[in-house]
Amino acid sequence: MSWRKDQGRSERGYHHGNLKEALLQAALDLISQKGPAGFTFADAARMAGVSPAAPYRHFRDRDELLSSIAQRGFEQFESVLTQAWDDGRPDTVTAFERVGKAYLAFARNEPAFYSAMFESGIPVESNPALMAASERAFALIRAAAERLAAMAPPGVPRPPAMMMALHIWSMAHGVASLFGRGDGARRKLPMSPDDLLEAQVLIYLRGLGFPTDRRPSDQKPSGPPPVPPAGGSSGPWGTPK
Secondary structure, eight states: OOOOTTOOGGGOOOOTTOHHHHHHHHHHHHHHHHOTTSOOHHHHHHHHTSOTTGGGGTOSSHHHHHHHHHHHHHHHHHHHHHHHHGGGOSOHHHHHHHHHHHHHHHHHHOHHHHHHHHHSOOOGGGOHHHHHHHHHHHHHHHHHHHHHHTTOOTTSOOOOHHHHHHHHHHHHHHHIIIIIOSSTTOOOOSSOHHHHHHHHHHHHHHHTTOOOSOOOTTSOOSSOOOOOOTTOOOOTTOSOO
């Protein structure tokens, strides 16, 4: 049995063998209405049409219910980012721009999952399955950052890929949380969130001295390599290798 977002409470009652899914969908609905901190375990049971004791058959407490929702969200998030990245095709910059747009689209289209993932206050480290799901999603951003770091021209200091991944994740998350979400907390912008994030990332990459034109990753840039600054400055990330 599937659970659609537009199903009413009368359609969501407990059916044998489907209690866990009913509770997850009820909690998602409550997150959409009240936020991840705005409901109790009993509220989720009531929304699912079951007794207050019924949720304990599948979840230890409300935090475990939220963790399960966040885990599902990260699993879907990973799938969306993987599809957008497409192993860096047709070129690194184009593929990376798709990842940014996919990040914003997920926040816009799945605000309840996004809120459970990042705003529920659940310690990710306390749940191994949730931790693993979140790390797999972040691994896609890090893989893209490693490709971007590899684009550093000769003589330009190359920042650590992990640092770049964290910077870019922060940019995407900030734009998504402030301007790109699909709920009432979204703030107005004189441009689209996609355009804002694209401009932000391009300014960041150009500030590092990276090429931002779209070309196959194995195609060498034309012209002589850039001349390192006088005095052999190593830049903030150490001597270029």
